[in-house]
Amino acid sequence: MKLDHLTPEILSEFSKPELIDLVMGLVAQVGILQDQVDQLKEQNAALVQRVSDLERRLGLNSSNSGKPPSSDGLAKPPAKKEKRTKSLRGKSGRKSGGQPGHPGKTLRQVETPDEIVDHFPSQCPACQGVFSLGASEGFATRQVFDLPPPPPLFVTEHRAHTCRCEGCGAMLRADFPDRVTAPTQYGDEIATRAAYLQTQHCLPEDRLARIFSDLYKIKITPATLAAHALLLIPQSYPARDGAR
Template sequence: MEERIDELEEKLEQKDERIEELETRLRKYENPHTPPSKRRSGTDESPTSQDDEDDDVRTDGGTPGRKDGHDPEWRSTTDPDEEIEVTCDCCPECGDHFDESVGVSPRLVEEIPDPQPPEITRYNRHYYQCDSCGTETVAAHPDCPDEGQFGVNVIAQSALSRYDHRLPYRKIADRFEQLHELELSGASAWHATERAARAGRCEYEQIRREIQDADVVHIDETGIKRDGEQAWIWTFKTAQHTLYAVRESRGSDVPAEVLGEDFAGTVICDGWTAYPAFSSNLQRCWAHILREAEDAAEKQAEGEPIYHALRQVYVALQARLESDPSPRERADLQRVARRELESLIERSVPDGPVATLLGKIEGGLDHWLTFVGEPAVSPTNNAAENALREPVVLRKIIGTLRNDRGMFVHETVLSLLATWRQQGRNPYEELRRVVSSNEMLSRAHAVPAVETSG
């Protein structure tokens, strides 16, 4: 009996260790900082046990498609480029001949042209030498790039395939060969993408200047590897612009560098310590603190009334602000809400998740209610979190950035594509524009070679 007890105790100890290991791994994906859209559903039922009519139920409890009562959405149709009359002479059943049709059943079919092979042009660039000063000049053509053998369309499609379609460079090369019979290597696709980034860097800096002058900026950051070492990709987002910056630091020096140390706008952010070290004009994210409060309530009974009180404050403020109160009314709302938050902080609770939560509320007391007094400020940092989704997906694909050149290309192209989409512009046409403009600009500033005579 004692041997059996020892055996069972050993197995129980092994199971406890395994449970602890699995819970540690689970906390990486399910914690207060995990958005609701990425959390598992509350049901433990497996898909195989559900009825057929529930096959489309999403993991977050919702159902796909528009809600009941919404009008359907139809694709807009354009006028046809060509009309073809499709007729029939006889009945396919009995073979009797038709006299004439009794009506028309139209069908619009949209098709794309067959992929075209590349157009190869040889530019015989004549060069000249000045008899007076000995300067050598090479004639330029607007469609002939100053470097490389690939034109504007190849450069734009390479960058778009990498950062919009998320293709590895080897697959980009395969795509050019399959669709256009254009042979290039993965390295060539990388160099074409790098050229697109260099061409768009001036516009990247213009985006940075626009964000520096903004009244409100959403900021967030997430990890990324740089040659296998830890680095960070930061996002700075306004209503019209999105900027990404890849840095090896996660400190306050990054927003100081990007926005400028004298930035006077409001920063919407989470609770990371770099933000209060950079600016005192903050709006802390309510979505984060509410998730943390809910998590604390699940772990500790004392957290339940605190979570409901905190949520009630937020919901009441949102409802009151919908009526667009006057500045004086907003100031009164701030004072009342601050007193309610202070009353939460004063509660006596044992050490644990709830005490940690109250400490966070107290630490950000000056920054939870900025949105009440400033109508343009959002109470959540959802805009910045949404902006990081694309880099996070790319991170899963590329694994690591190799060097500074990779960081340069990554932050530049991502910023350009995100900003153009915000502004309703076509990314492909914009890439062609910046590459073409850069070619013309480089020619305008080119210094001709000078040959000195002996």
């Protein structure tokens, strides 16, 4: 049945089960259309990244990349004359490096470490007895400051429920959050870190993908990282404080 042929007069002749079937069919069609819209959004993001990559490559030459000068052809940029500068500061007579009285940044032991590892003598040389915490008469401490191992990926499942109104029987489906656009996807935290590393530290896409693989055990393609970073570049700057 074509929806544009439905009029209030025709709908008034439908029974309640027929109206319910009609509404359920419309809900299913809306879900299909929403999935198609989500797919088009992903394709559009990939195309935008592709155009950005091509524009960036067109602007590369021997002066701003690792390309040899022979590859510039007729578009070779003019050579820049380097200006020789001379420092106006005179010699102070002091040795280079930190000066006496300069506050340092030496590590200092903390009162509440995250983990304590006890070490005991392996064996008594006199009677071959073993030692435990109960035999301790005191201890010396040394602390090692290190990064914790990367945690596994945190997976959040979003469920958009379809509910029936108890008052009128209408069927309604909840909306997913704006940034949840696919059945499976990476979250904003990964995208924000990728955008920060790519824009602030000028990391190429393939090296960025290797960093996420080596440090976080996340197997993600360079194109996917670039597409996510492109969407979140304006939001990447606050991530500097968390990533440092």
